[in-house]
Amino acid sequence: MRKLFAFAVATLLSVGAAQADRLDDIKKDGVLRVASFDSNPPFGSVDPATKQITGLDVDFAQAIADKIGVKLEVRPTNPANRIPLLTSGKVDLVLANFTITEERAKQLDFSIPYFASGQQFLAKKGTLSSPDQLNGLRIGADKGTTNEIVLRRDFPKAMVVAFDDTPFAFTALRNGNVQAITQDGPKLVGLLAKVPDRQNYEIPAFSISNDYIGVGIPKGETRLRDLVNETLRELEKSGKAATIYDRWFGPNTEQPLPRLFRIGEHD
Amino acid sequence: MSLFGDLLAPRYLVWLLQGFGITLALSAAVCLAGTVLGLAACCLREVGGPAARRAVAGFIGLVRNTPLLVQLFVWYFAVAALLPSGLTGWLNTPHTLDLGFGALHWPAYETLAGFVGLTLYAAAYIAEEGRAGINGVRPAQREAALALGLTPIQAFRHIVLPQALRIAWLPIVGQYLNTIKNTSLTMTIGLAELSYASRQVETETFKTFQAFGIATLLYIGAVALVEAGGQALARRAAPAGSRA
Amino acid sequence: MNRAVITDNLGYLLVGAWPDGPVGGLALTLILSGLSGLASAALGLILGIGLAMSAGAARRALVLGLGFFRAIPIVMLIFWSYFLLPILFGVSVPEIGTVVTALALVGGAYLAYGVAAGIESIGRGQWEAGLALGFGRWQVLRTIVLPQALRAMAPSFVNQWTALIKDTSLAYVIGVPELSFVAAQVNNRAMVYPAEIFLFIGAVYGALCLTLDRLAAALAQGARRAPRLSRATPA
Incomplete structure (x- = not known):
């Protein structure tokens, strides 16, 4: 019985696998769907004035969306829903203080780290x-x-x-x-x-x-991953990564923390 | 085949079974306490004074008309914040009651909050099922009992209640089934029951399909068994004449 | 008690990020429960008729299917439809669709039994009278039995709606911004006022559901009175 079921599932999966490249889909839809925290300032939380999710992760997500040239759509997530959201295709990327681990890297791909803690x-x-x-x-x-x-x-x-x-x-x-x-x-x-x-x-x-924090990317989406990595490196080079960091952890914020980690130091 | 891959390692199956054990133990405790409390509330509503009746009706209305999730949040997060800190402290300290043959351990606060929340919820529904049962007993029965010289309380206790319970039994079993399913909500307050365990297994193994699949089967199995048991009991308790 | 945490966030609790973003809060709770209420009523009606009119293997299959949706915790069903169906079938249902589908299936499974019981409660005499007049089985059902059964069942449809309003709070687990979820967000931002926030939304749910409860009671009284009225009015 289980074999039969597994076979049925495998058949269905092979149908699902024949999909176009995710990056093309994002460009076609004109929307990059990103899962971010909604209750964890300064990484991601609902701004009481604008009622939108804002934070360090959202700024990085916006930079990636700008690079692709599409609109950013942020979906709220809690920690436990991050991987299911990505593997079920509900979102294109996860930027939610997502620690890179070997175990997780078997299920999904990670960008180079953009934060360390x-x-x-x-x-x-x-x-x-x-x-x-x-x-x-x-x-x-x-x-x-x-x-x-x-x-x-x-x-x-x-x-x-x-x-x-x-x-x-x-x-x-x-x-x-x-x-x-x-x-x-x-x-x-x-x-x-x-x-x-x-x-x-x-x-x-x-x-x-x-812990090194990276962007969660669906498994095997190489073009999307390369683009994310390229964006992160550019942000570091242009100084924008430091600006984003200072906006949330700089000396004038509620939680000043010196910036010790630079993107590209640890690939 | 990332979906199934290998079967879950034994230690994760143990996690799921432990979670299932907690689900069953919690459900049993809640059903027992909920039945006692619910039937007590139901009887109080029948034979109590006007103030008691209003209080019971108010309690039932409040509990039945708000989501269980919100009630659990209130019991766990809000009540602990409202209680005097000395009492919260006492509730949170482990107390052990040595019974000679074994020790009773004070449950963790999430277990306590989950138990209280689920019990009150189940009791409110069981009280209503009990009332429907009482309404289902023909008034002539009570009148006959009164005519025979029984006091109203005796008539209720000996004539109305036994018949009402027989009518209400299957709906009450339905509430037991709901209780088993409702325990899944206590995962939001950190109680390590089956749904919580399935998410933990998923976190560590990423075998979402197996983790949720096994948990779902265990829930359905438990619900089916309790339902079958409840129906068997109902058949055995039915008066001989009414047997089909 | 800190009342400001409620008044400052009242707009967010009632309509979410709307109009600058998607509708949320109480408004979304009403939308979700309304949609799933309609869907479960339709489903319950179809399945209930199926249950009352079918026999043998078809009926057993139906009972088994309904049993599944009555036995599975709604939280589990929401996980399945949200995270696992897309992996299994490659179709992605949006959050709101997931919640409405899950709640409609569970609600429909419960209502089906109510509908079947309602149909069966209409006396055998009426069925026989209809058949004797030369009507077909389905004709009797549609013209004689269903109108009476539905009137008697109106309260249970409203009761189901109350249950659905409470159940929409479970959409919290997949991050649908209905009332419970936005309340959790506000709680997470304010951090030290859980009592105020959760008691407040408890009161909101309570007011909503009690109103519907009264409506169901009024309908039930109407349904009890209706047959007598129709008998009193000359044909």
């Missing part, structure tokens, strides 16, 4: 100062993130509670349901900047991984 923690002041304390704590993470996987793998005694998005995990932290939450450092810095009672929390100065 490390997995860090946010806790009430005085609860957490070193990684050894993680085992035994209840830690909030986001479903479908590398953070969740790394934490479970490297700290098997930590109790991981996974939520749909980082702010939900933070609410659980604030209510005392978890003792710490984990995410990429810059995302936590961005989150903490928006919290009214931020003086009660801290991001302990250690990280448990180094």
Whole structure:
């Protein structure tokens, strides 16, 4: 029975596979569909004034759309929906603080990294100062993130509670349901900047991984990937990548972070 | 064949089965507590004073007319923020009750919130099914009981209620089935039941099809078994004369 | 309690990004529930007639299919239709279509049984009278049985709509910006006012569904009264 089903599916898949190049489709439709976060400033969040999703990821997405010469359409996503959105063809690209991993690279293609960060923690002041304390704590993470996987793998005694998005995990932290939450450092810095009672929390100065962030691209779309990579390199060369970075993490923002990573340093 | 590829590694099947175990345990606890609470509410509405009746009707109306997802968000995110911090702290600390032969562990807050939210939701529906059952008993039955000298409460307890329960049983089983399906929403508040487990397996293996497929089959299997069991019980409990 | 978090975001909660972007919030909840309500009513009617009029293997297949949609959690069905159907069949259904389809299938499966029961509840005498007048089975159904059955079932169609309004909140899982999703967005932005936001949208859903509940009750009373009225009026 399963064989029969698998055969039926395989037949259907071979029909689906005979598609035109995605880049041509994007040009034909005149729209680049990108999945970005809607609740994770400064990477992607809904601007209360314009009600549009804005952020660092969206700026990079806009640059790619401009390069192709089409309109940008941003679809909101949470961490867990990123890969299904891409593999089911609902979006052309994912720009949502998407960590490049070998495992993920089997399912989809990545651009060269355009951002770098490390997995860090946010806790009430005085609860957490070193990684050894993680085992035994209840830690909030986001479903479908590398953070969740790394934490479970490297700290098997930590109790991981996974939520749909980082702010939900933070609410659980604030209510005392978890003792710490984990995410990429810059995302936590961005989150903490928006919290009214931020003086009660801290991001302990250690990280448990180094992550490179790339654009998620459907598997095998080489022309699209080359174009994305070319755009990213040009943005770095022209200084626009630094401008985008400064717009969200520069000295005059709510979450100033020095820019240590340059696009093209790590291919 | 990226869709099926290899079968899921055993440890992921274990995750799914653990999630299924939590789904079943939670469903059983909710059905039990929801039935007790729901029937109590239903009886209170029949024999209680006007204030009690209004309170029960208000509770049922509120719970039945708002989405369960929103109720779970309220129980998990909002109630914890509204409670005095001392109480939230106590609820969040693990307490262990040593029973001699084994220890009872205090559930994590997400389990507690999920249980409370699902139980109240199930209770509101079960109370309504109970009321429909009571309305289905012919009024002459109650009048006859009263004429025989039973008090209204005795008439309700011995004459109306048993018949009403027989009428309401299958609809109540329907609510048990809904409860099994409704537990899937607790994944949004971090409860590691079957739907949550299927998303976790998907995150680690990317075998979306298998992860969701197995979870779906387990849900359907559980629902089908409980439905068949409920119908078998109904057939056995039916009075001899009414058997077809 | 912080009332500003509601008043500042009221527009977003009610209509989403509209008119600068797609309709969302409460307006989208109404659209989704309206569309899936109509679709599930149509589906429930067709399947219910099928259930009442079919027999043997066809009926068993129908019961099995309906059983599937009554047994699967809606969240799972939404995942399937949104993420897996495109991979399986290469067809991509937009978010709103996915939600409407999933809800209509589940709603239709439940309604079908109501419709079948409604048809069967119309007494055997009426069927026989119709057949004796020389009508065909389908003619009796259309001209005699259905009009009565539908009048009796109007409340359950409205009740189904109430259920659908609540179920549209599940579109949250695939990022459709209906009321629950935009509320989650607002909550995620404000971060420290979950009580205000979730209690507020609970009240909005409650007001909406209670109104429909009253409508269903009124319809039910009308349906109970209708046969008596028709008997009282001379033909």
